[in-house]
Amino acid sequence: MSDFIEVDAGLVSDFAAEVEEMLGELERNIAIIEPFAYPVTPFDMPEFTAFLREQNIPDLLDSLKAVNRTVHTVKGNSSFMGFTRLNRYCHTLEELTTGVFSGKIYLSTDAFQIIARCPSIVNRFLQTVTETLKDETVDIEDELTEIRNCREGLLLLLSGASLDLQKIAESDFGKLRSRGRSIKINVDLDQYDKIVQDFQSFAQETNTLLEARGMDSDTLHEIRQGMTEHLDRLVLASQSTIALSRYPRIVKDLGRSLGKNAIFRVNRSTARARPDVWDKCHNALVHMVRNAADHGIEMPKVRAAAGKPPTGVIEMDVYEDHKNIYIRLADDGKGIDPAAVAKSARDKGVATADQLAGMSDKEKQKLIFKAGFSTKEETTTVSGRGVGMDAVIEEIEVNLGGRIDLDSSSGKGTEVLLEIPKSETLSDCILFGDGDYTYALPSLPGISYLECQRERIHTLPGQMPVYTDDGPPFPVLDVMERLHPGSRRNGGLQTIIRIREGGEAYGLIVPTILGHRKLKIERKKGLRAVVLDNGVVFGYGLTDPVIVVLDPEHLKSLVFA
Numbered sequence: 001m002s003d004f005i006e007v008d009a010g011l012v013s014d015f016a017a018e019v020e021e022m023l024g025e026l027e028r029n030i031a032i033i034e035p036f037a038y039p040v041t042p043f044d045m046p047e048f049t050a051f052l053r054e055q056n057i058p059d060l061l062d063s064l065k066a067v068n069r070t071v072h073t074v075k076g077n078s079s080f081m082g083f084t085r086l087n088r089y090c091h092t093l094e095e096l097t098t099g100v101f102s103g104k105i106y107l108s109t110d111a112f113q114i115i116a117r118c119p120s121i122v123n124r125f126l127q128t129v130t131e132t133l134k135d136e137t138v139d140i141e142d143e144l145t146e147i148r149n150c151r152e153g154l155l156l157l158l159s160g161a162s163l164d165l166q167k168i169a170e171s172d173f174g175k176l177r178s179r180g181r182s183i184k185i186n187v188d189l190d191q192y193d194k195i196v197q198d199f200q201s202f203a204q205e206t207n208t209l210l211e212a213r214g215m216d217s218d219t220l221h222e223i224r225q226g227m228t229e230h231l232d233r234l235v236l237a238s239q240s241t242i243a244l245s246r247y248p249r250i251v252k253d254l255g256r257s258l259g260k261n262a263i264f265r266v267n268r269s270t271a272r273a274r275p276d277v278w279d280k281c282h283n284a285l286v287h288m289v290r291n292a293a294d295h296g297i298e299m300p301k302v303r304a305a306a307g308k309p310p311t312g313v314i315e316m317d318v319y320e321d322h323k324n325i326y327i328r329l330a331d332d333g334k335g336i337d338p339a340a341v342a343k344s345a346r347d348k349g350v351a352t353a354d355q356l357a358g359m360s361d362k363e364k365q366k367l368i369f370k371a372g373f374s375t376k377e378e379t380t381t382v383s384g385r386g387v388g389m390d391a392v393i394e395e396i397e398v399n400l401g402g403r404i405d406l407d408s409s410s411g412k413g414t415e416v417l418l419e420i421p422k423s424e425t426l427s428d429c430i431l432f433g434d435g436d437y438t439y440a441l442p443s444l445p446g447i448s449y450l451e452c453q454r455e456r457i458h459t460l461p462g463q464m465p466v467y468t469d470d471g472p473p474f475p476v477l478d479v480m481e482r483l484h485p486g487s488r489r490n491g492g493l494q495t496i497i498r499i500r501e502g503g504e505a506y507g508l509i510v511p512t513i514l515g516h517r518k519l520k521i522e523r524k525k526g527l528r529a530v531v532l533d534n535g536v537v538f539g540y541g542l543t544d545p546v547i548v549v550l551d552p553e554h555l556k557s558l559v560f561a
Helices: 009-036 047-055 057-081 082-103 109-116 118-132 141-158 165-170 189-212 218-238 244-256 277-294 302-303 338-347 353-357 359-367 390-399 477-481 552-557
Strands: 262-269 314-319 323-330 403-409 413-421 424-435 438-442 449-450 476-477 495-501 504-510 512-522 537-541 545-551
Touching: 009 057, 009 118, 009 277, 009 403, 009 413, 047 057, 057 082, 057 165, 057 189, 057 413, 082 118, 082 141, 109 118, 109 141, 109 403, 118 277, 189 218, 218 495, 244 262, 277 323, 277 390, 323 477, 338 353, 390 403, 424 495, 438 512, 438 552, 449 552, 476 477, 476 552, 477 495, 477 504, 504 552, 512 545, 545 552
Parallel strands: 262 314, 438 545, 476 504
Antiparallel strands: 314 323, 323 413, 403 413, 424 438, 424 512, 449 495, 495 504, 512 537, 537 545
16 A cells, blocks of 8 residues: 555545546547557558558547556556556556657557557456455456567567657648548537527527518428527537447456456447436446456356357447437346345345345346445455446436346346436427417327317227227327316317327327427426426426427327226
Protein backbone atom coordinates (compact mmCIF):
# COMPACT_ATOMS: atom_id res chain seq x y z
CA MET A 1 0.00 0.00 0.00
CA SER A 2 1.03 3.61 -0.46
CA ASP A 3 3.03 5.29 2.31
CA PHE A 4 1.08 8.50 1.79
CA ILE A 5 -2.56 7.49 2.08
CA GLU A 6 -4.72 5.02 3.85
CA VAL A 7 -6.71 3.18 1.20
CA ASP A 8 -10.33 2.55 2.11
CA ALA A 9 -13.33 1.22 0.20
CA GLY A 10 -14.74 4.69 -0.52
CA LEU A 11 -11.48 5.99 -1.96
CA VAL A 12 -11.04 2.87 -4.09
CA SER A 13 -14.62 3.18 -5.34
CA ASP A 14 -13.96 6.77 -6.44
CA PHE A 15 -10.72 5.66 -8.13
CA ALA A 16 -12.52 2.85 -9.99
CA ALA A 17 -15.34 5.14 -11.10
CA GLU A 18 -12.87 7.71 -12.45
CA VAL A 19 -10.86 5.09 -14.35
CA GLU A 20 -14.06 3.47 -15.67
CA GLU A 21 -15.08 6.82 -17.13
CA MET A 22 -11.67 7.23 -18.80
CA LEU A 23 -11.92 3.76 -20.36
CA GLY A 24 -14.90 4.80 -22.46
CA GLU A 25 -12.86 7.54 -24.10
CA LEU A 26 -9.93 5.13 -24.41
CA GLU A 27 -12.11 2.65 -26.33
CA ARG A 28 -13.19 5.37 -28.76
CA ASN A 29 -9.61 6.41 -29.48
CA ILE A 30 -8.46 2.81 -29.89
CA ALA A 31 -11.21 2.33 -32.49
CA ILE A 32 -9.89 5.38 -34.38
CA ILE A 33 -6.28 4.14 -34.57
CA GLU A 34 -7.20 0.60 -35.67
CA PRO A 35 -7.13 1.37 -39.45
CA PHE A 36 -3.55 2.66 -39.07
CA ALA A 37 -2.17 -0.72 -37.92
CA TYR A 38 0.27 -2.24 -40.45
CA PRO A 39 1.61 -5.83 -40.70
CA VAL A 40 5.04 -6.57 -39.23
CA THR A 41 6.19 -8.85 -42.01
CA PRO A 42 7.07 -8.27 -44.68
CA PHE A 43 7.90 -4.68 -43.74
CA ASP A 44 9.05 -2.26 -46.41
CA MET A 45 9.47 1.45 -45.65
CA PRO A 46 8.40 2.72 -49.12
CA GLU A 47 5.31 0.54 -48.97
CA PHE A 48 4.59 1.79 -45.46
CA THR A 49 4.97 5.40 -46.63
CA ALA A 50 2.54 4.72 -49.46
CA PHE A 51 0.17 3.22 -46.90
CA LEU A 52 0.39 6.40 -44.82
CA ARG A 53 -0.43 8.53 -47.86
CA GLU A 54 -3.95 7.10 -47.73
CA GLN A 55 -4.43 7.83 -44.04
CA ASN A 56 -5.53 10.81 -42.00
CA ILE A 57 -2.36 11.28 -39.95
CA PRO A 58 -3.74 14.14 -37.78
CA ASP A 59 -6.45 11.79 -36.55
CA LEU A 60 -3.81 9.16 -35.73
CA LEU A 61 -1.72 11.67 -33.79
CA ASP A 62 -4.71 13.05 -31.88
CA SER A 63 -5.90 9.58 -30.88
CA LEU A 64 -2.42 8.30 -30.00
CA LYS A 65 -1.94 11.36 -27.81
CA ALA A 66 -5.27 10.69 -26.12
CA VAL A 67 -4.36 7.01 -25.55
CA ASN A 68 -1.01 8.03 -24.04
CA ARG A 69 -2.72 10.57 -21.82
CA THR A 70 -5.21 8.01 -20.48
CA VAL A 71 -2.56 5.34 -19.82
CA HIS A 72 -0.30 7.91 -18.15
CA THR A 73 -3.15 9.19 -15.95
CA VAL A 74 -4.12 5.70 -14.83
CA LYS A 75 -0.46 5.00 -14.12
CA GLY A 76 -0.15 8.09 -11.93
CA ASN A 77 -3.41 7.45 -10.08
CA SER A 78 -2.52 3.81 -9.46
CA SER A 79 0.83 4.87 -8.01
CA PHE A 80 -0.93 7.25 -5.65
CA MET A 81 -3.30 4.47 -4.57
CA GLY A 82 -0.44 2.01 -4.06
CA PHE A 83 -1.61 -0.39 -6.80
CA THR A 84 1.88 -1.40 -7.89
CA ARG A 85 0.94 -4.06 -10.44
CA LEU A 86 -1.49 -1.81 -12.26
CA ASN A 87 1.20 0.89 -12.20
CA ARG A 88 3.75 -1.52 -13.74
CA TYR A 89 1.33 -2.57 -16.45
CA CYS A 90 0.52 1.02 -17.41
CA HIS A 91 4.19 2.06 -17.33
CA THR A 92 5.19 -0.80 -19.64
CA LEU A 93 2.29 -0.15 -22.02
CA GLU A 94 3.11 3.58 -22.04
CA GLU A 95 6.61 2.78 -23.31
CA LEU A 96 4.96 1.10 -26.31
CA THR A 97 2.36 3.82 -27.00
CA THR A 98 4.89 6.63 -26.53
CA GLY A 99 7.24 4.85 -28.95
CA VAL A 100 4.53 4.82 -31.60
CA PHE A 101 3.62 8.48 -31.01
CA SER A 102 7.24 9.61 -31.15
CA GLY A 103 7.95 7.61 -34.34
CA LYS A 104 10.59 5.36 -32.78
CA ILE A 105 8.40 2.36 -33.62
CA TYR A 106 5.41 2.02 -35.87
CA LEU A 107 1.91 0.76 -35.11
CA SER A 108 2.12 -2.87 -36.15
CA THR A 109 -0.96 -5.09 -36.05
CA ASP A 110 0.60 -6.91 -33.07
CA ALA A 111 1.20 -3.63 -31.23
CA PHE A 112 -2.38 -2.56 -31.91
CA GLN A 113 -3.79 -5.79 -30.48
CA ILE A 114 -1.78 -5.23 -27.30
CA ILE A 115 -3.11 -1.67 -26.99
CA ALA A 116 -6.64 -2.83 -27.81
CA ARG A 117 -6.60 -5.25 -24.86
CA CYS A 118 -5.78 -2.46 -22.41
CA PRO A 119 -9.40 -1.59 -21.43
CA SER A 120 -10.31 -5.18 -20.59
CA ILE A 121 -7.08 -5.72 -18.64
CA VAL A 122 -7.60 -2.52 -16.66
CA ASN A 123 -11.18 -3.61 -16.02
CA ARG A 124 -9.78 -6.83 -14.56
CA PHE A 125 -7.69 -4.74 -12.18
CA LEU A 126 -10.69 -2.60 -11.24
CA GLN A 127 -12.75 -5.67 -10.41
CA THR A 128 -10.04 -6.92 -8.05
CA VAL A 129 -9.15 -3.65 -6.33
CA THR A 130 -12.84 -2.86 -5.76
CA GLU A 131 -13.27 -6.17 -3.97
CA THR A 132 -9.94 -6.59 -2.16
CA LEU A 133 -8.59 -3.00 -1.95
CA LYS A 134 -5.33 -4.27 -3.46
CA ASP A 135 -4.02 -5.65 -6.75
CA GLU A 136 -1.41 -8.21 -5.72
CA THR A 137 -3.48 -11.14 -6.98
CA VAL A 138 -3.64 -9.93 -10.60
CA ASP A 139 -1.12 -11.90 -12.71
CA ILE A 140 0.23 -9.69 -15.50
CA GLU A 141 3.67 -11.18 -16.17
CA ASP A 142 2.60 -12.67 -19.51
CA GLU A 143 1.18 -9.32 -20.61
CA LEU A 144 4.32 -7.43 -19.57
CA THR A 145 6.57 -9.90 -21.43
CA GLU A 146 4.38 -9.62 -24.54
CA ILE A 147 4.54 -5.81 -24.48
CA ARG A 148 8.33 -5.73 -24.00
CA ASN A 149 8.98 -8.30 -26.74
CA CYS A 150 6.77 -6.45 -29.18
CA ARG A 151 8.44 -3.09 -28.46
CA GLU A 152 11.97 -4.48 -28.71
CA GLY A 153 11.17 -6.28 -31.95
CA LEU A 154 9.78 -3.14 -33.53
CA LEU A 155 12.79 -1.09 -32.40
CA LEU A 156 15.09 -3.60 -34.09
CA LEU A 157 12.94 -3.60 -37.20
CA LEU A 158 13.40 0.12 -37.79
CA SER A 159 17.13 -0.11 -36.85
CA GLY A 160 17.26 3.36 -35.37
CA ALA A 161 15.21 5.02 -38.10
CA SER A 162 12.48 7.41 -37.00
CA LEU A 163 9.05 8.16 -38.47
CA ASP A 164 8.27 11.85 -38.05
CA LEU A 165 4.49 11.58 -38.06
CA GLN A 166 4.10 15.29 -37.37
CA LYS A 167 6.14 16.12 -40.47
CA ILE A 168 4.12 13.63 -42.49
CA ALA A 169 0.91 15.24 -41.23
CA GLU A 170 2.16 18.65 -42.39
CA SER A 171 3.07 17.45 -45.86
CA ASP A 172 0.62 17.46 -48.75
CA PHE A 173 -0.28 13.79 -48.61
CA GLY A 174 -0.69 13.97 -44.84
CA LYS A 175 -3.31 16.68 -45.30
CA LEU A 176 -5.07 14.87 -48.14
CA ARG A 177 -7.84 13.56 -45.93
CA SER A 178 -7.64 16.11 -43.13
CA ARG A 179 -9.47 18.62 -45.31
CA GLY A 180 -12.63 16.57 -44.88
CA ARG A 181 -12.32 16.15 -41.13
CA SER A 182 -15.37 16.69 -38.99
CA ILE A 183 -15.15 18.58 -35.73
CA LYS A 184 -16.73 17.14 -32.61
CA ILE A 185 -18.02 19.47 -29.92
CA ASN A 186 -19.45 18.86 -26.49
CA VAL A 187 -22.97 20.15 -25.83
CA ASP A 188 -24.64 20.39 -22.46
CA LEU A 189 -27.55 17.94 -22.66
CA ASP A 190 -29.90 20.11 -20.59
CA GLN A 191 -29.23 22.99 -22.95
CA TYR A 192 -29.75 20.69 -25.91
CA ASP A 193 -33.11 19.52 -24.52
CA LYS A 194 -34.22 23.12 -24.14
CA ILE A 195 -33.27 23.84 -27.76
CA VAL A 196 -35.36 20.87 -28.93
CA GLN A 197 -38.32 21.87 -26.76
CA ASP A 198 -38.16 25.53 -27.88
CA PHE A 199 -37.98 24.49 -31.53
CA GLN A 200 -40.98 22.21 -31.12
CA SER A 201 -43.01 24.92 -29.37
CA PHE A 202 -42.14 27.40 -32.11
CA ALA A 203 -43.14 24.89 -34.81
CA GLN A 204 -46.48 24.21 -33.12
CA GLU A 205 -47.24 27.90 -32.61
CA THR A 206 -46.37 28.65 -36.23
CA ASN A 207 -48.65 25.91 -37.53
CA THR A 208 -51.51 27.03 -35.27
CA LEU A 209 -51.13 30.63 -36.44
CA LEU A 210 -51.04 29.67 -40.12
CA GLU A 211 -54.05 27.41 -39.69
CA ALA A 212 -55.99 30.23 -37.98
CA ARG A 213 -55.22 32.54 -40.91
CA GLY A 214 -56.78 30.12 -43.34
CA MET A 215 -53.77 28.54 -45.01
CA ASP A 216 -54.80 25.65 -47.26
CA SER A 217 -54.30 22.16 -45.88
CA ASP A 218 -51.75 20.99 -48.50
CA THR A 219 -49.39 23.92 -47.86
CA LEU A 220 -49.85 23.56 -44.11
CA HIS A 221 -48.98 19.88 -44.38
CA GLU A 222 -45.77 20.69 -46.29
CA ILE A 223 -44.71 23.24 -43.65
CA ARG A 224 -45.42 20.77 -40.83
CA GLN A 225 -43.49 18.04 -42.62
CA GLY A 226 -40.53 20.35 -43.23
CA MET A 227 -40.34 21.43 -39.60
CA THR A 228 -40.66 17.83 -38.46
CA GLU A 229 -37.77 16.79 -40.68
CA HIS A 230 -35.57 19.58 -39.29
CA LEU A 231 -36.41 18.57 -35.73
CA ASP A 232 -35.72 14.92 -36.55
CA ARG A 233 -32.25 15.82 -37.81
CA LEU A 234 -31.57 17.87 -34.70
CA VAL A 235 -32.58 15.03 -32.39
CA LEU A 236 -30.73 12.45 -34.48
CA ALA A 237 -27.54 14.48 -34.11
CA SER A 238 -27.53 13.69 -30.38
CA GLN A 239 -28.21 10.00 -30.82
CA SER A 240 -25.76 7.17 -31.40
CA THR A 241 -25.70 3.40 -31.53
CA ILE A 242 -24.04 1.60 -28.66
CA ALA A 243 -20.33 0.90 -29.16
CA LEU A 244 -19.93 -2.88 -28.88
CA SER A 245 -16.33 -3.20 -30.03
CA ARG A 246 -15.01 -3.46 -26.46
CA TYR A 247 -16.88 -6.62 -25.46
CA PRO A 248 -15.23 -9.14 -27.82
CA ARG A 249 -11.88 -8.11 -26.35
CA ILE A 250 -13.16 -8.46 -22.79
CA VAL A 251 -14.41 -12.00 -23.53
CA LYS A 252 -11.22 -12.97 -25.34
CA ASP A 253 -9.02 -11.65 -22.56
CA LEU A 254 -11.04 -13.30 -19.80
CA GLY A 255 -11.20 -16.57 -21.72
CA ARG A 256 -7.44 -16.62 -22.02
CA SER A 257 -7.04 -15.84 -18.30
CA LEU A 258 -9.47 -18.60 -17.30
CA GLY A 259 -8.33 -21.25 -19.80
CA LYS A 260 -11.66 -21.14 -21.62
CA ASN A 261 -12.60 -20.82 -25.28
CA ALA A 262 -15.27 -18.17 -25.75
CA ILE A 263 -16.36 -15.74 -28.43
CA PHE A 264 -18.60 -12.68 -28.31
CA ARG A 265 -21.06 -12.19 -31.15
CA VAL A 266 -23.31 -9.24 -31.99
CA ASN A 267 -26.46 -10.30 -33.84
CA ARG A 268 -27.91 -6.82 -34.28
CA SER A 269 -27.43 -3.30 -32.96
CA THR A 270 -30.16 -1.03 -34.26
CA ALA A 271 -31.22 1.09 -31.27
CA ARG A 272 -30.22 4.73 -30.93
CA ALA A 273 -29.98 6.76 -27.74
CA ARG A 274 -28.07 9.63 -26.24
CA PRO A 275 -24.46 8.90 -25.22
CA ASP A 276 -25.24 9.41 -21.52
CA VAL A 277 -27.71 6.49 -21.69
CA TRP A 278 -25.14 4.24 -23.37
CA ASP A 279 -22.52 5.17 -20.76
CA LYS A 280 -24.79 3.89 -17.99
CA CYS A 281 -25.58 0.76 -20.02
CA HIS A 282 -21.87 0.07 -20.52
CA ASN A 283 -21.25 0.11 -16.77
CA ALA A 284 -23.85 -2.64 -16.40
CA LEU A 285 -22.85 -4.61 -19.48
CA VAL A 286 -19.21 -4.90 -18.45
CA HIS A 287 -20.31 -6.77 -15.32
CA MET A 288 -22.79 -8.93 -17.26
CA VAL A 289 -20.31 -9.90 -19.97
CA ARG A 290 -17.62 -10.71 -17.42
CA ASN A 291 -20.11 -12.75 -15.40
CA ALA A 292 -21.16 -14.72 -18.48
CA ALA A 293 -17.53 -15.54 -19.33
CA ASP A 294 -16.58 -16.41 -15.75
CA HIS A 295 -19.69 -18.09 -14.33
CA GLY A 296 -21.54 -19.13 -17.49
CA ILE A 297 -19.13 -20.58 -20.04
CA GLU A 298 -17.67 -23.93 -18.95
CA MET A 299 -14.12 -25.22 -19.37
CA PRO A 300 -13.52 -26.99 -22.72
CA LYS A 301 -13.42 -30.47 -21.17
CA VAL A 302 -16.66 -29.86 -19.29
CA ARG A 303 -18.37 -28.65 -22.47
CA ALA A 304 -17.09 -31.66 -24.40
CA ALA A 305 -18.43 -34.03 -21.74
CA ALA A 306 -21.82 -32.31 -22.03
CA GLY A 307 -21.81 -32.74 -25.83
CA LYS A 308 -21.24 -29.03 -26.49
CA PRO A 309 -18.76 -27.42 -28.88
CA PRO A 310 -15.49 -26.56 -27.11
CA THR A 311 -15.98 -22.84 -27.77
CA GLY A 312 -18.69 -21.11 -25.81
CA VAL A 313 -20.75 -18.30 -27.33
CA ILE A 314 -21.89 -15.07 -25.71
CA GLU A 315 -24.19 -13.08 -27.96
CA MET A 316 -25.93 -9.72 -27.80
CA ASP A 317 -28.88 -8.03 -29.48
CA VAL A 318 -29.65 -4.32 -29.13
CA TYR A 319 -32.97 -3.11 -30.57
CA GLU A 320 -35.89 -0.81 -29.80
CA ASP A 321 -39.57 -0.10 -30.24
CA HIS A 322 -41.64 3.02 -29.57
CA LYS A 323 -41.42 2.41 -25.83
CA ASN A 324 -38.12 0.82 -24.81
CA ILE A 325 -34.56 0.03 -25.77
CA TYR A 326 -33.84 -3.68 -25.36
CA ILE A 327 -30.46 -5.28 -24.72
CA ARG A 328 -30.39 -9.07 -24.77
CA LEU A 329 -27.30 -10.91 -23.55
CA ALA A 330 -27.25 -14.70 -23.80
CA ASP A 331 -24.70 -17.45 -23.36
CA ASP A 332 -24.74 -21.19 -24.07
CA GLY A 333 -23.04 -22.07 -20.79
CA LYS A 334 -24.01 -24.11 -17.76
CA GLY A 335 -26.97 -21.99 -16.71
CA ILE A 336 -27.90 -21.00 -13.17
CA ASP A 337 -28.71 -23.74 -10.66
CA PRO A 338 -31.49 -22.36 -8.42
CA ALA A 339 -30.61 -24.81 -5.63
CA ALA A 340 -26.97 -23.66 -5.60
CA VAL A 341 -28.10 -20.03 -5.63
CA ALA A 342 -30.48 -20.64 -2.72
CA LYS A 343 -27.76 -22.35 -0.66
CA SER A 344 -25.26 -19.56 -1.27
CA ALA A 345 -27.89 -16.90 -0.55
CA ARG A 346 -28.75 -18.56 2.76
CA ASP A 347 -25.09 -19.04 3.74
CA LYS A 348 -24.22 -15.42 2.96
CA GLY A 349 -27.30 -13.94 4.62
CA VAL A 350 -28.74 -12.62 1.37
CA ALA A 351 -32.05 -14.40 2.03
CA THR A 352 -33.54 -16.40 4.90
CA ALA A 353 -34.75 -19.98 4.72
CA ASP A 354 -38.37 -18.78 5.02
CA GLN A 355 -37.91 -16.28 2.19
CA LEU A 356 -36.31 -18.91 -0.03
CA ALA A 357 -39.12 -21.38 0.67
CA GLY A 358 -41.61 -18.98 -0.91
CA MET A 359 -39.54 -18.27 -4.01
CA SER A 360 -39.88 -19.78 -7.45
CA ASP A 361 -36.78 -21.08 -9.25
CA LYS A 362 -36.66 -17.91 -11.34
CA GLU A 363 -36.82 -15.69 -8.25
CA LYS A 364 -33.96 -17.67 -6.70
CA GLN A 365 -31.89 -17.26 -9.88
CA LYS A 366 -32.39 -13.48 -9.79
CA LEU A 367 -30.68 -13.39 -6.40
CA ILE A 368 -27.40 -13.26 -8.33
CA PHE A 369 -28.08 -9.51 -8.66
CA LYS A 370 -27.99 -9.03 -4.89
CA ALA A 371 -24.97 -7.26 -3.39
CA GLY A 372 -22.29 -9.61 -2.11
CA PHE A 373 -23.75 -12.69 -3.77
CA SER A 374 -21.66 -15.42 -5.42
CA THR A 375 -21.85 -19.20 -5.80
CA LYS A 376 -18.07 -19.48 -6.13
CA GLU A 377 -16.15 -20.70 -3.14
CA GLU A 378 -12.82 -19.10 -4.07
CA THR A 379 -11.89 -15.54 -4.92
CA THR A 380 -10.15 -15.11 -8.28
CA THR A 381 -8.82 -12.13 -10.19
CA VAL A 382 -11.85 -12.38 -12.43
CA SER A 383 -14.79 -13.37 -10.28
CA GLY A 384 -13.89 -11.75 -6.98
CA ARG A 385 -16.37 -12.23 -4.16
CA GLY A 386 -19.64 -11.55 -5.95
CA VAL A 387 -19.34 -7.77 -6.10
CA GLY A 388 -20.49 -6.47 -9.45
CA MET A 389 -23.85 -7.83 -10.54
CA ASP A 390 -25.65 -5.57 -8.05
CA ALA A 391 -24.19 -2.72 -10.12
CA VAL A 392 -26.44 -3.90 -12.97
CA ILE A 393 -29.50 -3.27 -10.80
CA GLU A 394 -28.09 0.13 -9.80
CA GLU A 395 -27.52 1.28 -13.38
CA ILE A 396 -30.51 -0.26 -15.17
CA GLU A 397 -33.33 -0.16 -12.62
CA VAL A 398 -32.28 2.75 -10.40
CA ASN A 399 -30.44 5.15 -12.71
CA LEU A 400 -32.30 4.40 -15.96
CA GLY A 401 -35.68 3.30 -14.55
CA GLY A 402 -35.52 0.05 -16.52
CA ARG A 403 -36.32 -3.58 -15.88
CA ILE A 404 -34.25 -6.78 -15.86
CA ASP A 405 -35.61 -10.17 -16.85
CA LEU A 406 -33.62 -13.38 -16.50
CA ASP A 407 -34.24 -16.78 -18.06
CA SER A 408 -31.82 -19.65 -17.37
CA SER A 409 -31.89 -23.39 -17.90
CA SER A 410 -29.42 -25.68 -16.17
CA GLY A 411 -26.92 -27.02 -18.69
CA LYS A 412 -28.26 -24.89 -21.55
CA GLY A 413 -27.37 -21.30 -20.77
CA THR A 414 -28.63 -17.98 -19.50
CA GLU A 415 -30.42 -15.08 -21.14
CA VAL A 416 -30.76 -11.63 -19.59
CA LEU A 417 -33.03 -9.00 -21.13
CA LEU A 418 -32.67 -5.35 -20.18
CA GLU A 419 -35.61 -3.06 -20.90
CA ILE A 420 -34.63 0.61 -20.78
CA PRO A 421 -37.48 3.12 -21.14
CA LYS A 422 -37.07 5.96 -23.56
CA SER A 423 -37.50 8.60 -20.89
CA GLU A 424 -37.55 11.38 -23.45
CA THR A 425 -38.17 10.52 -27.06
CA LEU A 426 -39.40 12.20 -30.19
CA SER A 427 -42.09 9.87 -31.49
CA ASP A 428 -44.60 9.79 -34.32
CA CYS A 429 -48.02 10.12 -32.72
CA ILE A 430 -51.64 10.02 -33.84
CA LEU A 431 -53.68 12.83 -32.29
CA PHE A 432 -57.42 12.42 -31.75
CA GLY A 433 -60.11 14.02 -29.66
CA ASP A 434 -63.40 15.85 -29.37
CA GLY A 435 -64.32 19.27 -28.07
CA ASP A 436 -63.47 18.32 -24.49
CA TYR A 437 -60.44 16.03 -24.65
CA THR A 438 -57.38 15.54 -26.84
CA TYR A 439 -55.12 12.48 -26.67
CA ALA A 440 -52.17 11.05 -28.57
CA LEU A 441 -51.18 7.48 -29.38
CA PRO A 442 -47.67 6.44 -30.52
CA SER A 443 -47.86 5.32 -34.14
CA LEU A 444 -47.36 1.59 -34.57
CA PRO A 445 -46.60 -0.62 -37.59
CA GLY A 446 -49.65 -2.16 -39.26
CA ILE A 447 -52.07 0.74 -38.63
CA SER A 448 -54.99 1.54 -40.91
CA TYR A 449 -58.10 3.71 -40.50
CA LEU A 450 -61.77 2.90 -40.97
CA GLU A 451 -64.84 5.09 -40.72
CA CYS A 452 -66.76 3.67 -37.78
CA GLN A 453 -70.26 2.52 -38.69
CA ARG A 454 -72.08 1.80 -35.45
CA GLU A 455 -74.42 -0.74 -37.01
CA ARG A 456 -71.43 -2.97 -37.68
CA ILE A 457 -70.53 -3.24 -33.99
CA HIS A 458 -71.84 -6.41 -32.38
CA THR A 459 -71.70 -7.14 -28.67
CA LEU A 460 -72.29 -10.45 -26.92
CA PRO A 461 -72.79 -10.67 -23.13
CA GLY A 462 -69.47 -10.88 -21.31
CA GLN A 463 -67.39 -10.28 -24.45
CA MET A 464 -65.68 -7.34 -26.10
CA PRO A 465 -67.57 -5.68 -28.96
CA VAL A 466 -66.64 -7.01 -32.42
CA TYR A 467 -66.55 -4.97 -35.61
CA THR A 468 -67.40 -6.54 -38.95
CA ASP A 469 -66.41 -5.11 -42.31
CA ASP A 470 -65.39 -6.78 -45.57
CA GLY A 471 -62.75 -8.88 -43.81
CA PRO A 472 -62.66 -11.06 -40.70
CA PRO A 473 -64.33 -9.52 -37.62
CA PHE A 474 -62.03 -8.05 -34.96
CA PRO A 475 -62.51 -6.84 -31.37
CA VAL A 476 -62.75 -3.10 -30.72
CA LEU A 477 -62.42 -0.80 -27.72
CA ASP A 478 -64.20 2.55 -27.45
CA VAL A 479 -61.30 4.59 -26.06
CA MET A 480 -63.20 7.70 -24.96
CA GLU A 481 -65.95 5.66 -23.31
CA ARG A 482 -63.29 3.72 -21.45
CA LEU A 483 -61.45 6.84 -20.29
CA HIS A 484 -64.54 8.90 -19.51
CA PRO A 485 -67.51 6.57 -18.97
CA GLY A 486 -70.84 8.07 -19.91
CA SER A 487 -69.32 11.15 -21.54
CA ARG A 488 -69.38 9.88 -25.13
CA ARG A 489 -71.87 11.63 -27.38
CA ASN A 490 -73.74 9.52 -29.93
CA GLY A 491 -73.41 12.11 -32.67
CA GLY A 492 -70.30 12.95 -34.69
CA LEU A 493 -67.97 11.03 -36.95
CA GLN A 494 -65.83 8.39 -35.30
CA THR A 495 -62.82 6.50 -36.61
CA ILE A 496 -61.46 3.04 -35.93
CA ILE A 497 -57.70 2.78 -35.69
CA ARG A 498 -57.15 -0.81 -36.79
CA ILE A 499 -53.87 -2.37 -35.66
CA ARG A 500 -52.48 -5.62 -37.06
CA GLU A 501 -49.77 -7.53 -35.20
CA GLY A 502 -48.84 -10.74 -36.94
CA GLY A 503 -52.08 -12.60 -37.59
CA GLU A 504 -53.93 -10.67 -34.88
CA ALA A 505 -56.04 -7.54 -35.42
CA TYR A 506 -57.93 -5.24 -33.09
CA GLY A 507 -59.40 -1.76 -33.25
CA LEU A 508 -59.55 1.40 -31.17
CA ILE A 509 -62.66 3.54 -31.64
CA VAL A 510 -61.73 7.22 -31.32
CA PRO A 511 -63.39 10.54 -32.16
CA THR A 512 -62.00 12.84 -34.86
CA ILE A 513 -58.43 12.17 -36.01
CA LEU A 514 -56.63 15.49 -35.58
CA GLY A 515 -53.54 14.51 -37.51
CA HIS A 516 -50.03 13.17 -36.97
CA ARG A 517 -47.33 14.98 -35.05
CA LYS A 518 -43.86 14.37 -33.70
CA LEU A 519 -44.09 14.68 -29.93
CA LYS A 520 -41.27 14.89 -27.42
CA ILE A 521 -42.65 12.55 -24.78
CA GLU A 522 -41.87 12.95 -21.10
CA ARG A 523 -42.31 9.74 -19.13
CA LYS A 524 -41.24 10.75 -15.64
CA LYS A 525 -43.36 8.99 -13.06
CA GLY A 526 -44.06 12.15 -11.10
CA LEU A 527 -46.56 13.31 -13.73
CA ARG A 528 -48.63 10.15 -13.71
CA ALA A 529 -50.88 11.30 -10.88
CA VAL A 530 -52.15 14.24 -12.91
CA VAL A 531 -54.76 12.38 -14.93
CA LEU A 532 -56.22 8.92 -15.42
CA ASP A 533 -54.46 5.85 -14.01
CA ASN A 534 -50.91 4.61 -14.19
CA GLY A 535 -51.60 1.84 -16.67
CA VAL A 536 -53.18 3.73 -19.53
CA VAL A 537 -50.80 6.71 -19.52
CA PHE A 538 -47.67 6.20 -21.63
CA GLY A 539 -46.36 9.73 -21.12
CA TYR A 540 -46.98 13.39 -21.78
CA GLY A 541 -46.35 15.29 -24.97
CA LEU A 542 -44.42 18.44 -24.07
CA THR A 543 -46.78 20.79 -25.87
CA ASP A 544 -48.90 23.72 -24.76
CA PRO A 545 -51.25 22.54 -23.42
CA VAL A 546 -49.71 19.19 -22.45
CA ILE A 547 -51.13 16.23 -24.41
CA VAL A 548 -51.64 12.92 -22.64
CA VAL A 549 -50.06 10.07 -24.64
CA LEU A 550 -51.82 6.73 -24.16
CA ASP A 551 -50.06 3.39 -23.83
CA PRO A 552 -50.92 1.18 -26.84
CA GLU A 553 -49.90 -2.00 -25.03
CA HIS A 554 -52.25 -1.24 -22.15
CA LEU A 555 -55.11 -0.51 -24.54
CA LYS A 556 -54.43 -3.79 -26.32
CA SER A 557 -54.57 -5.63 -22.98
CA LEU A 558 -58.02 -4.08 -22.37
CA VAL A 559 -59.22 -5.29 -25.77
CA PHE A 560 -58.18 -8.87 -25.08
CA ALA A 561 -58.95 -8.91 -21.34
